[in-house]
Amino acid sequence: xxxxxxxxxxxxxxxxxxxxxxxxxxxxxxxxxxxxxxxxxxxxxxxxxxxxxxxxxxxxxxxxxxxxxxxxxxxxxxxxxxxxxxxxxxxxxxxxxxxxxxxxxxxxxxxxxxxxxxxxxxxxxxxxxxxxxxxxxxxxxxxxxxxxxxxxxxxxxxxxxxxxxxxxxxxxxxxxxxxxxxxxxxxxxxxxxxxxxxxxxxxxxxxxxxxxxxxxxxxxxxxxxxxxxxxxxxxxxxxxxxxxx
Amino acid sequence: xxxxxxxxxxxxxxxxxxxxxxxxxxxxxxxxxxxxxxxxxxxxxxxxxxxxxxxxxxxxxxxxxxxxxxxxxxxxxxxxxxxxxxxxxxxxxxxxxxxxxxxxxxxxxxxxxxxxxxxxxxxxxxxxxxxxxxxxxxxxxxxxxxxxxxxxxxxxxxxxxxxxxxxxxxxxxxxxxxxxxxxxxxxxxxxxxxxxxxxxxxxxxxxxxxxxxxxxxxxxxxxxxxxxxxxxxxxxxxxxxxxxxxxxxxxxxxxxxxxxxxxxxxxxxxxxxxxxxxxxxxxxxxxxxxxxxxxxxxxxxxxxxxxxxxxxxxxxxxxxxxxxxxxxxxxxxxxxxxxxxxxxxxxxxxxxxxxxxxxxxxxxxxxxxxxxxxxxxxxxxxxxxxxxxxxxxxxxxxxxxxxxxxxxxxxxxxxxxxxxxxxxxxxxxxxxxxxxxxxxxxxxxxxxxxxxxxxxxxxxxxxxxxxxxxxxxxxxxxxxxxxxxxxxxxxxxxxxxxx
Numbered sequence: 001x002x003x004x005x006x007x008x009x010x011x012x013x014x015x016x017x018x019x020x021x022x023x024x025x026x027x028x029x030x031x032x033x034x035x036x037x038x039x040x041x042x043x044x045x046x047x048x049x050x051x052x053x054x055x056x057x058x059x060x061x062x063x064x065x066x067x068x069x070x071x072x073x074x075x076x077x078x079x080x081x082x083x084x085x086x087x088x089x090x091x092x093x094x095x096x097x098x099x100x101x102x103x104x105x106x107x108x109x110x111x112x113x114x115x116x117x118x119x120x121x122x123x124x125x126x127x128x129x130x131x132x133x134x135x136x137x138x139x140x141x142x143x144x145x146x147x148x149x150x151x152x153x154x155x156x157x158x159x160x161x162x163x164x165x166x167x168x169x170x171x172x173x174x175x176x177x178x179x180x181x182x183x184x185x186x187x188x189x190x191x192x193x194x195x196x197x198x199x200x201x202x203x204x205x206x207x208x209x210x211x212x213x214x215x216x217x218x219x220x221x222x223x224x225x226x227x228x229x230x231x232x233x234x235x236x237x238x239x240x241x242x243x244x245x
Numbered sequence: 246x247x248x249x250x251x252x253x254x255x256x257x258x259x260x261x262x263x264x265x266x267x268x269x270x271x272x273x274x275x276x277x278x279x280x281x282x283x284x285x286x287x288x289x290x291x292x293x294x295x296x297x298x299x300x301x302x303x304x305x306x307x308x309x310x311x312x313x314x315x316x317x318x319x320x321x322x323x324x325x326x327x328x329x330x331x332x333x334x335x336x337x338x339x340x341x342x343x344x345x346x347x348x349x350x351x352x353x354x355x356x357x358x359x360x361x362x363x364x365x366x367x368x369x370x371x372x373x374x375x376x377x378x379x380x381x382x383x384x385x386x387x388x389x390x391x392x393x394x395x396x397x398x399x400x401x402x403x404x405x406x407x408x409x410x411x412x413x414x415x416x417x418x419x420x421x422x423x424x425x426x427x428x429x430x431x432x433x434x435x436x437x438x439x440x441x442x443x444x445x446x447x448x449x450x451x452x453x454x455x456x457x458x459x460x461x462x463x464x465x466x467x468x469x470x471x472x473x474x475x476x477x478x479x480x481x482x483x484x485x486x487x488x489x490x491x492x493x494x495x496x497x498x499x500x501x502x503x504x505x506x507x508x509x510x511x512x513x514x515x516x517x518x519x520x521x522x523x524x525x526x527x528x529x530x531x532x533x534x535x536x537x538x539x540x541x542x543x544x545x546x547x548x549x550x551x552x553x554x555x556x557x558x559x560x561x562x563x564x565x566x567x568x569x570x571x572x573x574x575x576x577x578x579x580x581x582x583x584x585x586x587x588x589x590x591x592x593x594x595x596x597x598x599x600x601x602x603x604x605x606x607x608x609x610x611x612x613x614x615x616x617x618x619x620x621x622x623x624x625x626x627x628x629x630x631x632x633x634x635x636x637x638x639x640x641x642x643x644x645x646x647x648x649x650x651x652x653x654x655x656x657x658x659x660x661x662x663x664x665x666x667x668x669x670x671x672x673x674x675x676x677x678x679x680x681x682x683x684x685x686x687x688x689x690x691x692x693x694x695x696x697x698x699x700x701x702x703x704x705x706x707x708x709x710x711x712x713x714x715x716x717x718x719x720x721x722x723x724x725x726x727x728x729x730x731x732x733x734x735x736x737x738x739x740x741x742x743x744x
Contacts, residue, residue, distance in 0.1 A: 054650065106653060
């Protein structure tokens with residue numbers, strides 16, 4: 001098998017008394033596209049946010065590039081986060097900058113790339129997501145689908161090793177979902193390692209190498225799309241899939 | 246939970262405040278002792294000789310003894326006491342520098358080394374002698390006068406006639422204490438400046454003022470609505486002497502030598518009084534407001550300078566405090582909380598006096614202007630911090646998460662993503678803060694900074710007019726704040742169009 005990208009060992013996350021993630025140990029391999037599905041409240045988003053330590057795990061390890069992200073100093077964490085792009089449900093574009101400035105910010109301020117080089121990369125990426133014509137507009141004037149594609153381009157500008165998607169289409173109007181999924185599909189085809197929390201079952205089935213079914217703070221089942229969608233093993237997965245499919 | 250938080254809060258507050266209080270309880274008193282001791286080793290005389298200048302403090306609102314006048318656009322301090330100051334400086338072979346401040350600040354200024362001596366028609370009372378040393382008496386006033394409105398000239402002529410009335414005098418003056426002792430049926434009203442007293446008299450707040458003869462007559466001669474009447478107060482006036490820091494025998498000796506010469510040559514009657522009278526006549530001649538435009542101009546200039554620098558301090562300090570308060574480090578957090586609460590919980594006037602006399606005491610040579618800017622900037626910082634904090638808190642969490650997920654460090658996230666957006670959100674609140682600051686800058690007139698309010702008071706003293714200069718000052722302040730509002734609105738609109 002290909003080399004390991006992210007290893008999660010006995011990950012736990014509590015909010016006060018409440019246990020959100022109970023005990024998760026899984027591995028993301030290089031080049032793999034993984035979709036995490038499951039009922040709401042299962043801890044899918046929390047799990048994803050633990051991978052780049054936006055949430056600090058209560059216990060357990062997240063190993064990326066040989067380092068446990070839960071036990072390194074902030075400077076090292078910042079450096080490793082550069083290599084983990086993240087796309088949010090609410091896009092989170094910076095409203096004080098226009099589209100191209102959003103894409104250029106991190107390469108210039110974190111990596112110290114020159115303005116000219118960053119502009120070149122940004123235009124290339126915006127072309128890739130089909131938005132080079134709106135490079136000078138501000139986020140508030142864009143549709144949700146356009147904003148999310150800019151957010152993807154912004155994450156890609158750091159040339160990440162892996163991309164984390166946290167319900168990227170959940171906040172979109174139905175007619176915008178397609179354009180974002182297409183962009184993600186292209187990205188998957190290009191060989192990018194991806195971890196996607198999603199409710200788009202059709203898309204998950206089509207694009208994923210592996211499906212993780214999460215419920216009640218555990219990863220209950222792991223398998224290929226066919227295994228999970230056509231022959232779920234656990235009662236919990238059967239029940240969930242009967243409702244959504 | 247809530248209760249625990251409160252207890253913790255009080256505990257930390259006490260822990261932080263106690264050492265501060267401790268320092269000022271023990272250290273400032275000790276420092277004061279030490280300073281007077283070092284001063285006592287003759288350093289003031291040396292200091293005067295070394296710097297080549299004699300710094301004299303006065304409250305220049307007491308014609309003909311000390312008052313201001315404009316010559317070629319420059320404010321000059323003139324009068325009997327200033328003539329004497331010139332002769333002392335001449336005998337010491339140094340240059341004379343006059344610092345003008347309110348009468349009740351003079352002795353503090355002397356004790357804290359802001360001035361070398363005070364020449365301000367001051368009587369050497371037993372109380373004052375406890376904290377400062379005095380020269381020989383150089384001038385003995387003939388007695389106290391009532392200054393009353395012309396329409397009351399027949400009504401208020403004696404102590405008895407002022408029964409149940411308000412009688413004004415300069416706070417901290419001999420006359421003030423005389424009223425308290427000898428006029429138990431009248432209410433004494435103290436103000437720091439004579440021009441404000443005259444204003445109180447003319448507006449009917451006070452029925453009479455008690456002033457020293459020469460001053461009362463000066464106002465009578467220069468304001469046709471006022472009359473000076475010899476009072477039946479028993480004067481406790483021991484005469485006027487020059488105040489100096491304690492333990493300066495050589496300085497006192499030198500000053501006394503000059504006083505001896507002045508008395509021998511009868512300079513007060515022959516030279517000083519005529520000179521003062523002449524200045525007062527010229528002052529009277531140009532008492533249209535237009536002749537004083539340069540006072541107001543200078544005041545506006547200083548007000549703008551104070552505002553600009555205080556705003557800068559306020560923004561930098563405010564941003565820093567806001568970040569400290571939001572910081573995860575509990576020490577930084579609590580320092581910021583204590584600072585903000587303390588500044589917001591104490592009067593700005595007290596803060597200004599504290600910075601000038603308290604902190605200025607530890608750092609010598611701090612000018613009143615600098616002290617004023619620092620005091621207002623420190624105050625503004627606390628309010629700006631709270632504005633910025635609320636601006637930061639109002640931003641969605643996703644903004645900083647998105648930035649951090651891209652690898653931006655905490656500080657870069659603040660710098661490029663959070664602060665620019667927060668500033669935009671709080672721009673109206675910040676604008677209000679800066680307009681308040683323009684107005685609050687008038688408070689630094691108490692420590693003698695030549696900003697608009699201070700210059701207005703100078704115009705009041707020079708013109709013997711109370712209300713008109715205040716009205717002009719009000720209009721100027723309004724023009725300043727109104728222009729600032731328009732400017733801020735303009736920027737607000739521009740920021741809005743930028744998405």
